[in-house]
Amino acid sequence: MNLLIVEPEIRGHFLSLYVRSIIKFFKTKKKIYLLTSKKIYKSNVLKVLVKENPNIKIIISKDIRYPNMKNPLMLIIYQLVNFLRIRKSIFKYNKKLNFDHIFFTNLDHFDKVLCFFKNPFQFIKFSGILVNPRVHQFYNKNAINFKFKIYKFFLSLLTSNNYLIKIFSNDILFYNFSRRKLNKKKIVYFNEPIIFNKKNKKSKNVFFKKNSLKILVYGAIRCSKSFEELIDLVKKIQSKINVHIIVAGQHELEVKKFLNKKNLLKNKVYKNFTIINRFIYPDEEQNLFLSTDLVWCVYKNTPLGSSGVFHLSCNYLKPVITNKEGLIGWYNNKYKLGPILNFQDENDYLISSKKLIELFNNKKKYNQFYSNQQKLLKIFRKQKKLGQMVKDFVT
Numbered sequence: 001m002n003l004l005i006v007e008p009e010i011r012g013h014f015l016s017l018y019v020r021s022i023i024k025f026f027k028t029k030k031k032i033y034l035l036t037s038k039k040i041y042k043s044n045v046l047k048v049l050v051k052e053n054p055n056i057k058i059i060i061s062k063d064i065r066y067p068n069m070k071n072p073l074m075l076i077i078y079q080l081v082n083f084l085r086i087r088k089s090i091f092k093y094n095k096k097l098n099f100d101h102i103f104f105t106n107l108d109h110f111d112k113v114l115c116f117f118k119n120p121f122q123f124i125k126f127s128g129i130l131v132n133p134r135v136h137q138f139y140n141k142n143a144i145n146f147k148f149k150i151y152k153f154f155l156s157l158l159t160s161n162n163y164l165i166k167i168f169s170n171d172i173l174f175y176n177f178s179r180r181k182l183n184k185k186k187i188v189y190f191n192e193p194i195i196f197n198k199k200n201k202k203s204k205n206v207f208f209k210k211n212s213l214k215i216l217v218y219g220a221i222r223c224s225k226s227f228e229e230l231i232d233l234v235k236k237i238q239s240k241i242n243v244h245i246i247v248a249g250q251h252e253l254e255v256k257k258f259l260n261k262k263n264l265l266k267n268k269v270y271k272n273f274t275i276i277n278r279f280i281y282p283d284e285e286q287n288l289f290l291s292t293d294l295v296w297c298v299y300k301n302t303p304l305g306s307s308g309v310f311h312l313s314c315n316y317l318k319p320v321i322t323n324k325e326g327l328i329g330w331y332n333n334k335y336k337l338g339p340i341l342n343f344q345d346e347n348d349y350l351i352s353s354k355k356l357i358e359l360f361n362n363k364k365k366y367n368q369f370y371s372n373q374q375k376l377l378k379i380f381r382k383q384k385k386l387g388q389m390v391k392d393f394v395t
Contacts, residue, residue, distance in 0.1 A: 001101070002033065003394060004034075004093075004097075005022060005033070005035070005103050006061075006086060006104045007019050007034065007036055007106065008036055008040070008064045008082075009039075009109075017192070017193050017308055018193065019034060021386045021387045022386065023049075023053045025385065025387030026387070031057070032053075032057070033058075034057070034058050035060075035086070035089060036058065036059075036061065038060055038062065044281070045279060048282065059093050061086055062089070064085070065078045065085075076112060079109065079110045079111075079113045080110070082110045083110035083113050083114055083117075083120075086109075090102065094122060094124065100125075100394070101124065101165075101394040102127075103128060104126065104127070104128030105129055106128070107128040107130050107131075107158075108132055111130060114158060115161065116157065118162070121163065123163070125163050126163060126165065127164065127165045127166040127390070127393060128167065128168065129167075130167050131305065132305040133169060133305075135148065135174070135178075136174050136177035137326075138151060152182065156182075165186070165393055166188050167184075167186055169187060169188070170191060170192050172327070174187075190384070190385075191311070191386070192310075192311030212241075212243060212244040213242065213356065213359070214292045215243065215245050215246075215292065215293065215295070215296055216246050216248065216289065216292040217248070217296040218248050218288065219309045221249045221250060221255050222255060223252075223254045223255055224299050224300060225299060226296075226299060227255060227259060228258060231258065231269055233341070234269045235267060235268065235269060236350075236353045237356055237357055240357045241356075241360045241361075244272060246273075247273065248276040248280055249277075249280055250277065251277045259273070286316075289316040290316060293319070294318065294321050294338060294356075294359075295309060295312075295319070296320075297310045297313065297321060297322045297328055298322055298323050298341060299328070300323070305327060306327050306328070307328055313337075313373070314380065315377065317370055317373045317377065318370075319338035319370060320332065321338055321341060321356075322339075323341055323343065324341075324342055331376070336369065336372045337369055337376065338369050339352055339356055339359070
C-alpha cells in the first residue's frame with residue numbers, strides 16, 4: 001500500500017505531531033510519501049522528522065497561498081489556488097507511484113472548494129483532518145443563522161463525496177454536534193497526538209529566572225496568542241510578584257509590533273520577557289515545559305478550536321491560562337485546569353489577575369490544577385491514537 005500524506009505548511013504542529021504520529025503506526029514495508037512545499041523542504045522540523053523516519057519519501061509541491069484580505073471571496077479564490085496546486089502535484093507523482101490513499105493533515109486549506117469536485121484525485125480515496133470546522137460555533141436553535149447554514153452546506157457537500165472515507169477532528173464539541181444534530185457518520189474524533197519523551201523527567205531550567213512565576217508562550221508565535229493582553233497582565237501583577245514570560249517558537253511578522261524591544265520597554269515589561277525566535281528542538285521543548293509553572297493558551301480572533309500547545313500542556317501536566325471561549329475554554333471550565341481570564345469584563349479580569357498572584361504564593365491551589373491535568377491526561381490516554389485510527393481506515 002502506498003500512502004500519501006499531504007502537509008504543505010509549517011504553521012502549528014502539523015508536521016511535528018500529526019505526520020509524526022501517523023508514520024509511527026505504519027510498518028516500514030508500507031511505502032509512505034510526504035507531499036510538502038519548497039518552503040518546508042529545508043526546514044529544521046522536516047529534518048527532525050526525516051531523521052526519525054528515514055524510510056519516508058519526500059515529494060515537493062508549490063507553496064500554499066494565504067489571502068492578504070480575509071473577505072469570503074478572497075478566501076474561496078485562495079482555497080481554489082491551493083487545491084489546484086496540490087492536485088496537480090498529486091497527479092504528477094501518482095503516475096509513477098500509484099497512491100492507494102491520501103491523508104490531508106489540514107483539509108481547511110481547500111475544504112470549501114474540494115466539496116464541489118465529485119472525483120477530486122483521479123479515483124484515489126482520501127481522508128483528512130478538519131482543523132477548524134466552525135459549523136457548530138454558529139448554531140443557535142432560537143435564531144436563523146446565515147453563517148451556520150453556509151458552513152452546514154459546505155460540510156454536507158464534503159461528507160457526501162464518495163471518495164472521502166473519514167474526516168478527523170480533535171474538537172469534541174464539533175464531533176458531538178455533527179453526530180447529534182447533523183448525523184455525519186464520516187466524522188470521527190481523535191485526541192491530539194502528543195509525543196512525550198519520558199526518559200528525562202528533570203529539567204535543566206536554563207530558560208527561566210529563579211524565584212518567579214514562570215509563564216510559557218509556545219508554538220507558532222502569532223498575534224492570535226493575545227500578546228497585547230499578556231503585556232497588560234504583566235503590568236498588572238509585576239509589582240506584586242516576580243513574573244517571567246518566555247515566548248519560544250518561530251515568530252510571524254505581525255507579532256513584531258508587540259514583542260520588539262522598543263514596545264516592551266515602552267510598556268515597562270522588558271525585563272519580564274525572554275524572546276526565543278527560532279525552531280525549538282524536541283529536547284528543548286521538553287525542558288521548557290518541565291521548567292514552567294503555567295502555559296499561556298489565551299487566543300483571540302480564533303479562540304474557538306483546539307490547540308496543540310493546550311494538549312502539550314496536559315501531557316506535561318502543566319496548568320494553563322485560558323480565556324473562556326471555545327473548546328479550550330470549555331475544557332478549562334469543565335476540568336479546572338488553570339486560571340480563566342475574561343478580558344471583556346474589567347472586574348472579572350482584576351479578580352483573575354489576583355488569582356495568578358495567589359497561585360504563586362499558595363502551592364495548594366497550584367497543585368489542584370496539576371491534579372486536574374492528571375485526570376484529563378488519563379482520559380486522553382485511554383483513547384485510540386491518531387496514527388492507529390488512520391491505519392485502521394486506510395489499510
